[in-house]
Amino acid sequence: MTGARSPGSRPRRLSLSRWSVRSRILASLLLVAALGLVGAEVTNYLVQRTLTLSDVDARLVSRVALARSVVTRSENGFSTSSEALRSVLAGVLPNSHEDALGIVNGRVQFYPDVVTDIHLENDTAFAAQVVREVGTKTVWLGTTDSQVGPIRYIAVPISVAGDPQSAIYVAAVSMDQELAPLNSSLGTFAIIAVVALLAIGLVGWFVAGRLLRPIRQLDAAASRITASDRRERIPVVGTDDVSELTGTINDMLDRLDSAMTGQRQLLDDVRHELKTPITIIRGHLELLDVSDAEEVAATRALALDELDRMSGLVDDIEALADTQRGLLAIAPVDVADLTADVFAKVQGLRGHDWMLVETAQARAELDAARITQGWLQLVDNAAKYSPPGSTIELGSRLDGDEVEFWVRDSGPGIPDESLQRIFDRFGRVDTGRGIHGSGLGLPIVKAIAEGHGGRVSLDSGTSGSRFGIVVPVGSPQGNEGEESDA
Ligand code: ADP
Numbered sequence: 001m002t003g004a005r006s007p008g009s010r011p012r013r014l015s016l017s018r019w020s021v022r023s024r025i026l027a028s029l030l031l032v033a034a035l036g037l038v039g040a041e042v043t044n045y046l047v048q049r050t051l052t053l054s055d056v057d058a059r060l061v062s063r064v065a066l067a068r069s070v071v072t073r074s075e076n077g078f079s080t081s082s083e084a085l086r087s088v089l090a091g092v093l094p095n096s097h098e099d100a101l102g103i104v105n106g107r108v109q110f111y112p113d114v115v116t117d118i119h120l121e122n123d124t125a126f127a128a129q130v131v132r133e134v135g136t137k138t139v140w141l142g143t144t145d146s147q148v149g150p151i152r153y154i155a156v157p158i159s160v161a162g163d164p165q166s167a168i169y170v171a172a173v174s175m176d177q178e179l180a181p182l183n184s185s186l187g188t189f190a191i192i193a194v195v196a197l198l199a200i201g202l203v204g205w206f207v208a209g210r211l212l213r214p215i216r217q218l219d220a221a222a223s224r225i226t227a228s229d230r231r232e233r234i235p236v237v238g239t240d241d242v243s244e245l246t247g248t249i250n251d252m253l254d255r256l257d258s259a260m261t262g263q264r265q266l267l268d269d270v271r272h273e274l275k276t277p278i279t280i281i282r283g284h285l286e287l288l289d290v291s292d293a294e295e296v297a298a299t300r301a302l303a304l305d306e307l308d309r310m311s312g313l314v315d316d317i318e319a320l321a322d323t324q325r326g327l328l329a330i331a332p333v334d335v336a337d338l339t340a341d342v343f344a345k346v347q348g349l350r351g352h353d354w355m356l357v358e359t360a361q362a363r364a365e366l367d368a369a370r371i372t373q374g375w376l377q378l379v380d381n382a383a384k385y386s387p388p389g390s391t392i393e394l395g396s397r398l399d400g401d402e403v404e405f406w407v408r409d410s411g412p413g414i415p416d417e418s419l420q421r422i423f424d425r426f427g428r429v430d431t432g433r434g435i436h437g438s439g440l441g442l443p444i445v446k447a448i449a450e451g452h453g454g455r456v457s458l459d460s461g462t463s464g465s466r467f468g469i470v471v472p473v474g475s476p477q478g479n480e481g482e483e484s485d486a
Helices: 015-073 081-091 124-134 175-224 241-287 293-325 335-346 368-385 441-451
Strands: 098-104 107-110 140-146 149-158 167-174 331-334 353-358 363-366 391-399 402-408 455-461 464-472
Touching: 015 081, 015 140, 015 149, 015 167, 015 175, 081 098, 081 107, 081 149, 081 167, 098 124, 107 124, 124 140, 124 149, 124 167, 149 175, 167 175, 175 241, 241 293, 293 441, 331 335, 331 368, 335 353, 335 368, 335 391, 335 402, 363 368, 363 464, 368 391, 368 402, 368 441, 368 464, 441 455, 441 464
Parallel strands: 353 391
Antiparallel strands: 098 107, 098 167, 140 149, 149 167, 331 363, 391 402, 402 464, 455 464
């Protein structure tokens, strides 16, 4: 059985990725921190190890120097190499982590008279290795594995003139013991690193959660926003980029809200406007006496007239919707050519004297077809609302970085109280002269002007009106392809 979802609820498919963003931030943080800590410690360890090893070598070399000085100081007193070797072992005492051996004829015969940290006297394999290595060389510095673990050692032959015995002095250092402090500091560091990573993880988890909170709120608010209740907005907290994003989304919601309100308004207006012709046609058809040929002809004419009006209304609604969708084909246009084209078209309209008063010499970035459509709408209104046979003037004018396409008539003008309303959809003003219209002409002109980043100009008095479309000469900013508010 499948459970019914409450209205407005939606699958929470985003929750996984939302958590994973938090986890991913944390993982990146921990990875970088861990790499940094390990890198720093490994470098430190290697440097310290190198220093320790060179210190060991320096100590071993100094043992040889000491051994030589013991032999040199007392050379006249030694009759055998073995005797000299014993004096060396008695005079050069091993330090911590060190041991020393005196090897005579391949066997360990002397060792220090003090307690040493390591004991090599019983390591016969090591003694044999040293004897082999020293051979004819004077000094041998090497590293090997002994009974006490890895050692670094130095071996030097001790000889006394006239004594054929082979005597070798050996000083050795336990590497394990030398490196023990360094190795134990590595362990301490590992504990500190783990604690630091835990702290970074904990702080990172809360900080990431805090930073992502507006996005969670955004998600929750977006879920709450429905077609019936679009007032919900996300609270903007702070001044960081997340709050900037929140502000941008709130603005977008405002625009969507007003676009939807506009659409609903348009639907209401259209329904209202279509109701009248439908009612008229229906009323006449209901009362029609089909036996009366004259009445049938009159009703037919009336119905066709009303249907033409409805069809004109639908065309205007489509034109308005297209204009408000704002898909303009902006291109550089020669304003003088455009003016001449429109004036040529206007002269085909009968019933008035048309006069081209001025022509702007300029190039402008605009949609020539839309500007022509809007200008001709103004021309059409002027022709509709001014007395037959009167002169109607038109022209284009450059004013700073704006160009105006205007039409002046000698009609009744527009009453002050109606100045705003005439630009609203279906905002008709009854001129008392029985002139029909959809009430969409001026809203279309306004949408065209605003689509170009411009406006409609209007100067109206009792002796006529002057309407104009004012647009910037340069390319309109951010209007191309943008949906304008209804
Ligand atoms: P329509 O002309 O279809 O009624 P418009 O949107 O073109 O719709 O015009 C709205 C109203 O503005 C008209 O009903 C009319 O009252 C007024 N109007 C428009 N142009 C003129 C004009 N040139 N002179 C006087 N009134 C005008």
